Amino acid sequence: MTFELLEKLENKINQAVETIALLQMEIEELKEDKANLSGKTEQLQSDNDRLNEEHQQWQDRLSALVGKIEQAEENAE
Template sequence: MSFEMFEKLEAKVQQAIDTITLLQMEIEELKEQNSALKQDAQQAAGNHESLTRENQQLKEEQTQWQERLRALLGKMDEV
């Protein structure tokens, strides 16, 4: 009977080892996914900053064009 108990214990230990191995592999996959997501987030933040700067520049250009147009309209009113 003692030998049977050792066999059962050995099977349970092997099952635990297999489970641990699978969990470690899953952890590695999740770490890789997390790393990829962090890179995506950093890239998105960089894109956001770039678009914010471009938007600001375009707003400034629009303001300049509006001022030029007002000046031209003012000159036309004088004529």
């Protein structure tokens, strides 16, 4: 009876060790994924900042042009 209990315990320990090893591999993969996503996030934030700046520049230029058109219309009257 004691031998059977030891075998069952050994099997459970082996299963636990295998499960731990698999979980550790998953953790490493998740860490790599996180690092990749962090890099992509930084790149996207940089792109977003640049595009917002370009958008503001275009708005400023368009406002200036509209102002010139309005001024020209006033002068034409």
